[in-house]
Amino acid sequence: MTNFTLHDQHSAPQESQALLEKSLKDFGMIPGLHAVMAEAPGLLKAYQHLHQLFLESSFDNEEMTVVWQTINVEHSCHYCVPAHTAIAKSMNVDDAITEALRNETPLPSPRLEALRDFTLAMVRGRGHVDETVLSAFLEAGFTQRQVLEVVLGTAQKVMSNYTNHLADTPIDKPFQTFAWNKVD
Numbered sequence: 001m002t003n004f005t006l007h008d009q010h011s012a013p014q015e016s017q018a019l020l021e022k023s024l025k026d027f028g029m030i031p032g033l034h035a036v037m038a039e040a041p042g043l044l045k046a047y048q049h050l051h052q053l054f055l056e057s058s059f060d061n062e063e064m065t066v067v068w069q070t071i072n073v074e075h076s077c078h079y080c081v082p083a084h085t086a087i088a089k090s091m092n093v094d095d096a097i098t099e100a101l102r103n104e105t106p107l108p109s110p111r112l113e114a115l116r117d118f119t120l121a122m123v124r125g126r127g128h129v130d131e132t133v134l135s136a137f138l139e140a141g142f143t144q145r146q147v148l149e150v151v152l153g154t155a156q157k158v159m160s161n162y163t164n165h166l167a168d169t170p171i172d173k174p175f176q177t178f179a180w181n182k183v184d
Contacts, residue, residue, distance in 0.1 A: 004167035007038035015041035019048060029172065033079060033160055036167040043159065050156040057149040061091040066112050067150055069101035070119040071157035073182065079164040080157070082171055082178035102180055114140035119150055127151070 005011070008030060009020040016038035023034040037044035054064065065088045072080040081102060088098045100107045107113045118137035121129045137147065163169070171179060 002166075004036050004169075005039060006032060006035040006170075008035065012038040013041055016044055019044045022048065029174070031083065032169045032172050033083070033164060036163055036169050037159075043163070047156065047159045050152065050159065054149070054153050054156050057152065058143070058145055059149060059153075061088075062093050062097055062112065063115055064153070065091065065093045065097060066101065066107070066115045067119050067153040068157060069098070070116045071123055071154060072161060073101060073104060074120060074123050075157070075161040075165075076182040077157075077161040077164050078180070079169045079171055079175075080160055081180040082175040085178035085180070086175050103183075111140045115142065118142070118147075119154070122150055122154055 007013075007016065007020065009017050009024065012020055019041065020030050020034060020038055023030045034044060034047075037047055054067075057064070059067065065084065068084045069081065069088070072084055085098055085102065089095075094108070096108050097112065099105075101116070107116060114137050118129070118133055121133040134147070138144075
């Protein structure tokens with residue numbers, strides 16, 4: 001496997017240096033994912049922008065966590081599952097939701113379960129979703145806007161999950177306590 005460089009704001013290509021400064025300011029560190037992505041400034045810039053846009057979506061913190069972690073778990077992302085576990089804690093998401101997502105067990109509400117089912121259908125079907133799944137999502141109280149916001153969240157997670165698979169990104173120290181491996 002190719003060893004990818006973990007850049008800092010000094011070693012990164014010039015176009016990525018300000019982006020890594022932003023990461024440092026936003027997170028108090030440069031997450032390993034960002035350090036890898038810095039090699040391709042357009043990727044890091046796009047990822048940061050998609051992340052911000054998803055944070056501004058109509059989903060609340062629990063719902064964003066369901067979308068993110070459903071995709072992370074489905075993609076078996078060794079880095080993003082622990083990172084988003086820590087993010088969920090910082091967003092005051094109930095640990096029961098996080099654990100259900102990590103362990104692929106039932107979520108505490110039918111509404112969140114409908115969100116997970118729809119998100120999984122989107123990922124597994126590559127955008128082709130059975131009408132019954134879409135109807136169940138809408139009947140759970142979600143909107144057409146949120147259908148499309150799941151697409152936004154999926155785009156963000158594809159960028160991070162695929163990067164982490166290729167680079168075998170080391171888990172950052174603050175996330176190591178939440179290390180995770182998919183149980184088959």
